[in-house]
Amino acid sequence: MKNKNIYVTKPTLAPFSEYTNILRTGWESGVLTHNGPLVQKLEKNINDFLGINSTVAVTNGTIALQIAIKALSLKGEIITSPFSWIASIAAIQWEGCKPTYVDADIDTFNLDVSKIEDAITENTCAIMPVHVFSNPCDIEKIDKIAKKYNLKVIYDAAHAFGVKFNGNSIFNAGDISCTSLHATKIFNSGEGGACFSTNSSLTERMKKLRFFGHDNNGQIVDKGINGKLTEVHSAIGLANLPYVKKTINRRKEIFSKYHSQLSKNDDIRFQSFNVDEYNYSYMPIVFSDESQLIKIVKKLNDECIYPRRYFYPSLNTVTTIQKYQEMKNSELLSKNILCLPSYTGLEDKDIELISSIILKNI
Numbered sequence: 001m002k003n004k005n006i007y008v009t010k011p012t013l014a015p016f017s018e019y020t021n022i023l024r025t026g027w028e029s030g031v032l033t034h035n036g037p038l039v040q041k042l043e044k045n046i047n048d049f050l051g052i053n054s055t056v057a058v059t060n061g062t063i064a065l066q067i068a069i070k071a072l073s074l075k076g077e078i079i080t081s082p083f084s085w086i087a088s089i090a091a092i093q094w095e096g097c098k099p100t101y102v103d104a105d106i107d108t109f110n111l112d113v114s115k116i117e118d119a120i121t122e123n124t125c126a127i128m129p130v131h132v133f134s135n136p137c138d139i140e141k142i143d144k145i146a147k148k149y150n151l152k153v154i155y156d157a158a159h160a161f162g163v164k165f166n167g168n169s170i171f172n173a174g175d176i177s178c179t180s181l182h183a184t185k186i187f188n189s190g191e192g193g194a195c196f197s198t199n200s201s202l203t204e205r206m207k208k209l210r211f212f213g214h215d216n217n218g219q220i221v222d223k224g225i226n227g228k229l230t231e232v233h234s235a236i237g238l239a240n241l242p243y244v245k246k247t248i249n250r251r252k253e254i255f256s257k258y259h260s261q262l263s264k265n266d267d268i269r270f271q272s273f274n275v276d277e278y279n280y281s282y283m284p285i286v287f288s289d290e291s292q293l294i295k296i297v298k299k300l301n302d303e304c305i306y307p308r309r310y311f312y313p314s315l316n317t318v319t320t321i322q323k324y325q326e327m328k329n330s331e332l333l334s335k336n337i338l339c340l341p342s343y344t345g346l347e348d349k350d351i352e353l354i355s356s357i358i359l360k361n362i
Contacts (some may be wrong), residue, residue, distance in 0.1 A: 006350055008308040010343040011183040011190075012247045014239035022238050026231035035211065038234035045241055046194065050162070050169045054196045056206045057229040057237075061158045061180025061193035063210075065091035065128075067227055068154045068176040068195055071205045076125035080156075081111040082316035083330040084130045088156050089315055089322070092128065100124065101316050104330040107272040109133065109284075112329070113141045117149075126152040131170060133282040134159040134186075135273040139173045154178065161187045162248055164277040171196035176206075181237060186251070186281040187244045189237030192229050250344050251280035254351060258283055258340060261355035267292065267362055283342040284310070285358075290335040292362060297338065299361045305354055310339045 013019075026038050043055040058064050069078075069091065078097045080088055083104040092099045102119045105112040109132040116127065127146055129137040137155070146153045153174035157163075161179055163170040171177040179185075181192030195206045205222065208215055213224030262268045262285060269286040287293045293309070300307055314334035316327045340354060 003304040006305045006341050006346070006354070007343075008306060008310075008339055008341050009184050010345060011188055012186070012240065012243060012344050013236075014243055019235060019239040023232065023235040026235060032231045033228055035207075035228065036231045036234070038231040038238060039229050042189070042229075042234040042237045042241075043194075045238060049241060049244070050171065052169050052171060052196060054171075054198065054200075054203045056195040056203060056210065057181075057234070058193045058195060058210050058227040059229060060191050061178060061182060062087040062091050063225070063227040064178035064180070064193035064195045065154065065156060066095055067206050067209050067225065068178050069095040069097060069126075070209055070223070070225075071195075071202050072126065072152045072154070072175060074125045074152060076123040077121060078126045078128050078154075079111075079116060079119050079124060080128040081130050081132075081330065082314045082327045083109060083132060083311055083333055084156065084315060085158070085311060086315065086318075086321075087158070088128065088130060093321065097125070098123075099322060101325055101327055101330075103327045104132075104333060106329045106333065108135055108137075109271055109333060110135060110137045111142075113138045113145070116142070116145050120149055120151075124149070124151060126154060128154045128156055130156040130158075131160040131163070133271060133284055134161075134163050134279045135271060136160070136163060136165045136170055136173075136275050139165060143174075158182075158193075159185065159281050160279065161185060161281075162244055162277065162279045163275060165275055167276060169196075172198055175199065176202060181233075186247060186279050187237070188240060189229070189233040192233050192237060247344055248279050251342055252278075254342050254346060255280045255283060257348060257351045258285075258342075258355060261352070262358060265359055265362055268358070280342070282310070283340040284337055285340060286333065287336045287338065287362070293336055293338055296358055296361055299357050300354065303353070303357060305341065305357070307341060307354075308339045309334075309337065312337070 213222035
């Protein structure tokens with residue numbers, strides 16, 4: 001009998017009836033978009049859940065980054081990491097700015113803070129670090145550098161919902177933080193994203209920018225875009241939000257079970273993180289070389305198990321978007337990293353099977 005397919009992730013979803021009960025209010029009102037009541041309720045509930053007061057819900061995480069760049073009126077070079085998803089770079093380029101790569105730290109996988117100052121030029125306008133797999137960047141050092149050179153900071157916090165740093169939501173960091181509410185994220189609205197800022201003026205500007213630059217009176221006061229989150233997606237988010245803590249707890253259990261098994265082998269390395277509340281949204285491991293990784297992927301695929309090489313390739317090697325610039329750590333990580341299956345419905349026996357296949361073939 002063929003094994004069941006085990007994928008790298010699956011969406012965490014509330015019971016369908018809970019979603020339809022919420023959706024029904026929008027369905028009956030006929031309001032499906034344009035900052036409707038479900039969007040407003042979702043923003044309030046996210047604020048309450050995270051202990052903040054600045055959620056601006058938008059269409060997706062990429063649009064969130066674009067709106068953040070626009071809200072800060074950035075022009076010029078934006079420093080970022082090549083160890084990221086293509087959306088980080090796409091948002092910078094679509095807003096007419098130029099990405100400047102700084103290599104990743106080999107242990108944390110985040111932007112190597114010690115190399116930022118060497119990359120700053122007279123054209124640098126901002127830094128866009130990525131909290132890779134929800135691991136917080138060195139916020140304090142980045143803030144110090146940004147102030148020294150009068151730069152703005154936008155955090156790509158796509159993975160980081162629910163993470164805390166020094167007792168506060170990670171979304172309070174920088175001038176603006178942006179997250180994704182995509183189906184694969186720890187908290188999802190199917191498709192969606194959000195921007196956050198402790199600066200109330202920036203928050204209000206982003207609300208206008210997501211709706212073609214309209215103010216509350218319907219007047220066009222800014223150069224906006226169609227970045228609105230729909231009521232349909234907001235209903236998914238409202239249904240799923242109460243399950244986030246349970247989801248994070250289960251992901252933590254999965255991480256611990258993988259770690260206890262795989263740490264027996266010195267050829268397997270784990271991401272280094274040190275944070276108050278981590279969300280365990282991914283299960284990355286790093287092999288000693290790419291041939292080892294490829295062999296393991298083949299063995300897992302043979303058992304209908306489908307991990308993911310994430311992030312691969314290192315963005316500095318993608319010459320269709322920008323000229324190649326060597327980034328040793330990012331390239332090494334990208335070649336040797338594998339994200340293992342991790343989702344609420346993953347069973348302990350699945351974790352044991354995956355771990356045994358890896359240990360047997362490494």
